Amino acid sequence: MSDEIRKSTSRLVVGNWKMNGSLALNQTLLAGLLEKTKATPEKYATVQLAVCPSFPYLAQVQQALSGSSISWGAQDISLYTEGAYTGEVSVGMLMDFACQWAIVGHSERRSYHGETSQQVAEKARLALSQGMTPIVCIGESLEQRQEGNTLAIIEQQLKPVLALGEQLKNIVVAYEPVWAIGTGLTATPEQAQEVHAFIRELLRQQQAPQVQILYGGSVKSANAASLFAMQDIDGALVGGAALDADEFLAIAIA
Numbered sequence: 001m002s003d004e005i006r007k008s009t010s011r012l013v014v015g016n017w018k019m020n021g022s023l024a025l026n027q028t029l030l031a032g033l034l035e036k037t038k039a040t041p042e043k044y045a046t047v048q049l050a051v052c053p054s055f056p057y058l059a060q061v062q063q064a065l066s067g068s069s070i071s072w073g074a075q076d077i078s079l080y081t082e083g084a085y086t087g088e089v090s091v092g093m094l095m096d097f098a099c100q101w102a103i104v105g106h107s108e109r110r111s112y113h114g115e116t117s118q119q120v121a122e123k124a125r126l127a128l129s130q131g132m133t134p135i136v137c138i139g140e141s142l143e144q145r146q147e148g149n150t151l152a153i154i155e156q157q158l159k160p161v162l163a164l165g166e167q168l169k170n171i172v173v174a175y176e177p178v179w180a181i182g183t184g185l186t187a188t189p190e191q192a193q194e195v196h197a198f199i200r201e202l203l204r205q206q207q208a209p210q211v212q213i214l215y216g217g218s219v220k221s222a223n224a225a226s227l228f229a230m231q232d233i234d235g236a237l238v239g240g241a242a243l244d245a246d247e248f249l250a251i252a253i254a
Ligand SMILES: O=C(CO)COP(=O)(O)O
Pocket: 016, 106, 176, 180, 181, 182, 183, 184, 216, 217, 218, 219, 237, 238, 239, 240, 241
Protein backbone atom coordinates (compact mmCIF):
# COMPACT_ATOMS: atom_id res chain seq x y z
CA MET A 1 0.00 0.00 0.00
CA SER A 2 1.38 3.40 -0.88
CA ASP A 3 1.57 6.10 1.76
CA GLU A 4 -1.10 8.13 -0.02
CA ILE A 5 -3.57 5.25 -0.14
CA ARG A 6 -2.89 4.36 3.50
CA LYS A 7 -3.65 7.89 4.60
CA SER A 8 -6.73 8.47 2.48
CA THR A 9 -8.51 5.19 3.17
CA SER A 10 -8.28 4.69 6.86
CA ARG A 11 -8.04 7.13 9.72
CA LEU A 12 -8.38 5.27 12.98
CA VAL A 13 -9.61 7.19 16.02
CA VAL A 14 -9.82 5.27 19.28
CA GLY A 15 -11.23 6.53 22.56
CA ASN A 16 -9.42 5.26 25.64
CA TRP A 17 -11.93 5.91 28.38
CA LYS A 18 -9.39 4.88 31.06
CA MET A 19 -10.98 4.38 34.53
CA ASN A 20 -13.88 6.71 33.85
CA GLY A 21 -17.59 6.18 33.36
CA SER A 22 -20.58 4.51 34.93
CA LEU A 23 -23.54 2.70 33.43
CA ALA A 24 -25.44 5.98 33.28
CA LEU A 25 -22.59 8.13 31.94
CA ASN A 26 -21.65 5.52 29.35
CA GLN A 27 -25.23 5.31 28.17
CA THR A 28 -25.29 9.03 27.48
CA LEU A 29 -21.91 8.95 25.76
CA LEU A 30 -22.80 5.94 23.60
CA ALA A 31 -26.16 7.46 22.65
CA GLY A 32 -24.38 10.65 21.59
CA LEU A 33 -21.89 8.74 19.45
CA LEU A 34 -24.60 6.65 17.79
CA GLU A 35 -26.95 9.52 17.16
CA LYS A 36 -24.39 11.63 15.35
CA THR A 37 -22.73 8.89 13.35
CA LYS A 38 -26.11 7.57 12.21
CA ALA A 39 -27.42 11.03 11.31
CA THR A 40 -24.51 11.86 8.99
CA PRO A 41 -22.75 8.60 8.12
CA GLU A 42 -21.07 10.17 5.07
CA LYS A 43 -18.96 12.35 7.36
CA TYR A 44 -17.46 9.28 8.98
CA ALA A 45 -17.08 7.18 5.85
CA THR A 46 -13.28 7.24 5.88
CA VAL A 47 -12.85 7.06 9.66
CA GLN A 48 -12.74 3.95 11.76
CA LEU A 49 -14.05 4.71 15.23
CA ALA A 50 -13.54 2.62 18.35
CA VAL A 51 -13.96 2.98 22.10
CA CYS A 52 -12.22 1.14 24.92
CA PRO A 53 -14.16 1.15 28.22
CA SER A 54 -13.16 -0.47 31.50
CA PHE A 55 -13.74 -4.24 31.61
CA PRO A 56 -17.06 -4.22 33.51
CA TYR A 57 -18.67 -2.07 30.83
CA LEU A 58 -17.71 -4.18 27.83
CA ALA A 59 -21.09 -5.92 27.82
CA GLN A 60 -22.88 -2.59 27.88
CA VAL A 61 -20.76 -1.21 25.08
CA GLN A 62 -21.12 -4.37 23.02
CA GLN A 63 -24.88 -4.25 23.35
CA ALA A 64 -25.07 -0.58 22.43
CA LEU A 65 -22.65 -0.65 19.50
CA SER A 66 -23.43 -4.03 17.88
CA GLY A 67 -24.54 -3.43 14.33
CA SER A 68 -23.19 0.13 14.31
CA SER A 69 -20.08 1.43 12.55
CA ILE A 70 -18.27 1.89 15.88
CA SER A 71 -16.14 -0.94 17.23
CA TRP A 72 -14.85 -1.53 20.76
CA GLY A 73 -11.97 -3.01 22.65
CA ALA A 74 -10.25 -3.45 25.99
CA GLN A 75 -7.68 -1.28 27.75
CA ASP A 76 -5.41 -4.19 28.62
CA ILE A 77 -5.22 -7.98 28.49
CA SER A 78 -3.74 -10.49 30.86
CA LEU A 79 -0.45 -12.17 30.13
CA TYR A 80 -2.08 -15.40 31.26
CA THR A 81 -4.73 -17.32 29.39
CA GLU A 82 -6.57 -19.10 32.21
CA GLY A 83 -6.41 -20.19 35.82
CA ALA A 84 -5.42 -18.93 39.24
CA TYR A 85 -4.66 -15.29 38.40
CA THR A 86 -6.94 -13.29 40.65
CA GLY A 87 -8.04 -10.01 39.16
CA GLU A 88 -6.83 -10.77 35.64
CA VAL A 89 -8.92 -10.76 32.44
CA SER A 90 -7.89 -13.15 29.68
CA VAL A 91 -7.92 -12.60 25.98
CA GLY A 92 -10.50 -15.39 25.63
CA MET A 93 -12.85 -13.54 27.98
CA LEU A 94 -12.48 -10.40 25.89
CA MET A 95 -13.36 -12.42 22.80
CA ASP A 96 -16.64 -13.36 24.52
CA PHE A 97 -17.49 -9.67 24.29
CA ALA A 98 -16.39 -9.45 20.65
CA CYS A 99 -13.56 -7.01 21.36
CA GLN A 100 -11.82 -6.05 18.16
CA TRP A 101 -9.04 -4.10 19.87
CA ALA A 102 -6.83 -4.35 22.93
CA ILE A 103 -4.69 -1.48 24.08
CA VAL A 104 -1.42 -2.93 25.40
CA GLY A 105 1.51 -1.23 27.07
CA HIS A 106 -0.17 2.06 27.84
CA SER A 107 2.29 4.25 29.74
CA GLU A 108 -0.01 4.17 32.76
CA ARG A 109 0.33 0.37 32.82
CA ARG A 110 4.06 0.58 32.30
CA SER A 111 4.60 3.14 35.08
CA TYR A 112 1.99 2.10 37.68
CA HIS A 113 2.15 -1.65 37.10
CA GLY A 114 5.74 -2.12 36.01
CA GLU A 115 4.94 -3.64 32.63
CA THR A 116 8.02 -4.29 30.56
CA SER A 117 8.33 -4.03 26.80
CA GLN A 118 8.83 -7.79 26.67
CA GLN A 119 5.52 -8.34 28.47
CA VAL A 120 3.81 -5.82 26.22
CA ALA A 121 5.00 -7.72 23.15
CA GLU A 122 3.74 -10.97 24.68
CA LYS A 123 0.33 -9.36 25.25
CA ALA A 124 0.31 -8.22 21.63
CA ARG A 125 1.12 -11.77 20.54
CA LEU A 126 -1.71 -13.17 22.65
CA ALA A 127 -4.20 -10.68 21.20
CA LEU A 128 -3.12 -11.50 17.66
CA SER A 129 -3.44 -15.23 18.33
CA GLN A 130 -7.17 -14.68 18.95
CA GLY A 131 -7.68 -12.36 16.00
CA MET A 132 -7.77 -9.23 18.11
CA THR A 133 -5.79 -6.16 17.04
CA PRO A 134 -3.36 -4.94 19.70
CA ILE A 135 -2.81 -1.19 19.92
CA VAL A 136 0.75 -1.12 21.18
CA CYS A 137 1.55 2.07 23.09
CA ILE A 138 5.04 3.50 23.27
CA GLY A 139 6.40 6.87 24.28
CA GLU A 140 9.18 8.69 26.09
CA SER A 141 9.07 10.63 29.36
CA LEU A 142 9.88 14.32 29.55
CA GLU A 143 13.25 13.55 31.08
CA GLN A 144 14.10 11.11 28.30
CA ARG A 145 13.14 13.72 25.69
CA GLN A 146 15.16 16.42 27.36
CA GLU A 147 18.18 14.12 27.46
CA GLY A 148 17.84 13.59 23.71
CA ASN A 149 16.91 9.92 24.10
CA THR A 150 13.46 9.91 22.51
CA LEU A 151 14.24 7.79 19.45
CA ALA A 152 16.43 5.38 21.41
CA ILE A 153 13.60 4.81 23.91
CA ILE A 154 11.08 4.32 21.12
CA GLU A 155 13.31 1.75 19.47
CA GLN A 156 13.91 -0.05 22.77
CA GLN A 157 10.18 -0.21 23.57
CA LEU A 158 9.27 -1.40 20.09
CA LYS A 159 12.07 -3.94 19.70
CA PRO A 160 10.33 -7.03 21.15
CA VAL A 161 7.19 -6.13 19.18
CA LEU A 162 9.15 -5.89 15.93
CA ALA A 163 10.13 -9.50 16.51
CA LEU A 164 6.49 -10.67 16.18
CA GLY A 165 7.23 -11.79 12.61
CA GLU A 166 4.44 -12.43 10.11
CA GLN A 167 1.81 -11.04 12.47
CA LEU A 168 3.51 -7.68 12.87
CA LYS A 169 1.52 -6.27 9.97
CA ASN A 170 -1.70 -6.79 11.95
CA ILE A 171 -0.88 -4.53 14.89
CA VAL A 172 -1.49 -0.82 15.46
CA VAL A 173 1.13 1.35 17.13
CA ALA A 174 0.24 4.37 19.26
CA TYR A 175 2.92 6.94 19.94
CA GLU A 176 2.03 8.64 23.20
CA PRO A 177 4.71 10.88 24.66
CA VAL A 178 4.24 10.50 28.43
CA TRP A 179 4.67 14.24 28.99
CA ALA A 180 1.69 14.97 26.71
CA ILE A 181 -0.79 12.59 28.35
CA GLY A 182 -3.50 14.36 30.31
CA THR A 183 -1.32 17.43 30.69
CA GLY A 184 -2.77 19.66 28.01
CA LEU A 185 0.71 19.70 26.45
CA THR A 186 0.61 18.24 22.95
CA ALA A 187 3.61 17.36 20.89
CA THR A 188 3.76 19.75 17.97
CA PRO A 189 2.80 18.10 14.68
CA GLU A 190 6.48 18.25 13.70
CA GLN A 191 7.67 16.63 16.94
CA ALA A 192 5.10 13.88 16.52
CA GLN A 193 5.87 13.38 12.83
CA GLU A 194 9.58 12.98 13.55
CA VAL A 195 8.85 10.06 15.88
CA HIS A 196 6.15 8.59 13.63
CA ALA A 197 8.52 8.62 10.65
CA PHE A 198 11.12 6.84 12.78
CA ILE A 199 8.56 4.21 13.84
CA ARG A 200 7.51 3.82 10.18
CA GLU A 201 11.10 3.15 9.21
CA LEU A 202 11.47 0.48 11.91
CA LEU A 203 8.26 -1.14 10.66
CA ARG A 204 9.42 -0.87 7.05
CA GLN A 205 12.61 -2.75 7.92
CA GLN A 206 10.34 -5.62 9.07
CA GLN A 207 8.20 -5.47 5.92
CA ALA A 208 5.29 -3.90 7.78
CA PRO A 209 5.18 -0.27 6.58
CA GLN A 210 1.38 -0.31 6.32
CA VAL A 211 0.87 -0.60 10.09
CA GLN A 212 -1.25 2.30 11.32
CA ILE A 213 0.54 4.65 13.70
CA LEU A 214 -1.71 6.68 16.00
CA TYR A 215 -0.74 9.74 17.99
CA GLY A 216 -1.96 10.14 21.56
CA GLY A 217 -1.48 12.86 24.17
CA SER A 218 -3.95 15.72 24.74
CA VAL A 219 -5.54 15.37 21.31
CA LYS A 220 -8.46 17.79 20.99
CA SER A 221 -10.63 18.93 18.09
CA ALA A 222 -8.55 22.12 18.08
CA ASN A 223 -5.23 20.37 17.41
CA ALA A 224 -6.31 17.17 15.63
CA ALA A 225 -6.33 18.49 12.06
CA SER A 226 -2.73 19.70 12.18
CA LEU A 227 -1.63 16.34 13.60
CA PHE A 228 -3.59 14.35 11.00
CA ALA A 229 -2.05 16.44 8.24
CA MET A 230 1.31 14.84 8.96
CA GLN A 231 2.44 12.13 6.58
CA ASP A 232 2.88 9.35 9.13
CA ILE A 233 0.07 10.14 11.58
CA ASP A 234 -2.75 7.74 10.73
CA GLY A 235 -5.15 8.55 13.54
CA ALA A 236 -5.37 9.19 17.25
CA LEU A 237 -5.68 7.47 20.61
CA VAL A 238 -7.77 9.91 22.61
CA GLY A 239 -8.10 10.03 26.41
CA GLY A 240 -9.95 12.86 28.12
CA ALA A 241 -11.56 14.26 24.97
CA ALA A 242 -13.10 10.86 24.19
CA LEU A 243 -15.45 11.24 27.17
CA ASP A 244 -17.46 13.85 25.29
CA ALA A 245 -19.30 12.54 22.22
CA ASP A 246 -19.26 15.82 20.29
CA GLU A 247 -15.59 16.47 20.98
CA PHE A 248 -14.56 12.90 20.13
CA LEU A 249 -16.46 12.98 16.85
CA ALA A 250 -15.09 16.42 16.02
CA ILE A 251 -11.59 14.98 16.43
CA ALA A 252 -12.49 12.05 14.18
CA ILE A 253 -13.41 14.27 11.27
CA ALA A 254 -10.99 17.14 11.95
O1 LIG B 1 -3.30 8.37 27.22
C1 LIG B 1 -3.98 8.81 26.32
C2 LIG B 1 -4.75 7.90 25.45
O2 LIG B 1 -4.39 6.58 25.65
C3 LIG B 1 -4.08 10.26 26.07
O3 LIG B 1 -4.79 10.83 27.10
P1 LIG B 1 -5.25 12.36 26.97
O4 LIG B 1 -5.90 12.49 25.62
O5 LIG B 1 -6.22 12.56 28.10
O6 LIG B 1 -4.02 13.18 27.08
